[in-house]
Amino acid sequence: MSDTTDPVHSAHQTPPATGPSAVPVRARLNLNWLGIVPFALFVTLFLIAPTMKIVLGAFQRADGSFTFENIAGLFTPSILSSYWISIKISLASSFFGALIGFLMAAAMVLGGLPRAIRAPLMTFSGVASNFAGVPLAFAFLATLGPLGLVTVFLKTELGINLRMLGFNILSFWGLTITYLFFQIPLMILIVTPALDGLKREWREAADCLGASATQYWRMVALPILFPTILGTFALLFANAFGAVATAIALTGSSLNIVPIMLFAQIRGDVLGNPHLGYAMAFGMILITGLANVLYIVLRMRSERWLK
Numbered sequence: 001m002s003d004t005t006d007p008v009h010s011a012h013q014t015p016p017a018t019g020p021s022a023v024p025v026r027a028r029l030n031l032n033w034l035g036i037v038p039f040a041l042f043v044t045l046f047l048i049a050p051t052m053k054i055v056l057g058a059f060q061r062a063d064g065s066f067t068f069e070n071i072a073g074l075f076t077p078s079i080l081s082s083y084w085i086s087i088k089i090s091l092a093s094s095f096f097g098a099l100i101g102f103l104m105a106a107a108m109v110l111g112g113l114p115r116a117i118r119a120p121l122m123t124f125s126g127v128a129s130n131f132a133g134v135p136l137a138f139a140f141l142a143t144l145g146p147l148g149l150v151t152v153f154l155k156t157e158l159g160i161n162l163r164m165l166g167f168n169i170l171s172f173w174g175l176t177i178t179y180l181f182f183q184i185p186l187m188i189l190i191v192t193p194a195l196d197g198l199k200r201e202w203r204e205a206a207d208c209l210g211a212s213a214t215q216y217w218r219m220v221a222l223p224i225l226f227p228t229i230l231g232t233f234a235l236l237f238a239n240a241f242g243a244v245a246t247a248i249a250l251t252g253s254s255l256n257i258v259p260i261m262l263f264a265q266i267r268g269d270v271l272g273n274p275h276l277g278y279a280m281a282f283g284m285i286l287i288t289g290l291a292n293v294l295y296i297v298l299r300m301r302s303e304r305w306l307k
Helices: 007-013 031-057 069-075 077-109 115-128 134-144 149-157 172-196 200-208 213-241 245-251 258-267 274-306
Strands: none
Touching: 031 274, 069 077, 069 274, 077 115, 077 172, 077 213, 077 258, 077 274, 115 172, 134 149, 134 172, 134 245, 172 213, 172 245, 200 213, 213 274, 245 258, 258 274
16 A cells, blocks of 8 residues: 555545635724824824923023023012912812812712712713803802802892902902812712722621721721822812913903913013913923823722722
């Protein structure tokens, strides 16, 4: 018997491979990427390109030569004072916004409030967190301004004069209260999913071990929620620090904060040095960028616990 294999017989025994592996692989354009092209163009034209222009302009003179003079100009007393006032307003509005927003979200998710309240509150929070600028400034002026609805009502009906008590909507606390209108809803939107992530088993285990409600929140819930709360506080800080339209429309030039000084500097009302304005904007980018990085890092850390 011959050891050689009959080619014809072998062909019948081992048919050619069929299936997906036999189909030639061809490089095809993934058309799904076309869906993000408008967004990528929008981000490039209105975020990345202006940011790069600001960064480069902060280190240039009017003739385009390199300099550190604009950065050194940030340490003048007036500009440092404007940064400090902006930081204090951002801290105050972030603290009260985070505190009130957390208590409202906790009452909605973990409290005994009716479930029918959640949908309207979340819808309102989604709208109010983006409500700013001239409409928001007008709303607070019409409510708490010198001739506002609440101001006049308190004075005529209850004999309470807000001006005599030291309150002025065009002041530090006036702008802080105005910022709370969008800070509190933003806190509710972000912290609600974290509260939903608290497992019932954790509370049951604490109860079985004899822990009180205070001990559960102090030893279990708050340590888990702390990264989310602190990260959201950083986001609220960046949100308030970068608010421009509301501050300008509400206070004009009566409050010396960075956005108002920046607007005046670029427009030429103060010294007519746009590159110093670029340096001021560069400082704002650094501060808000650090706050956003802190928020992202802490948010990623909290998500690992809540999965």
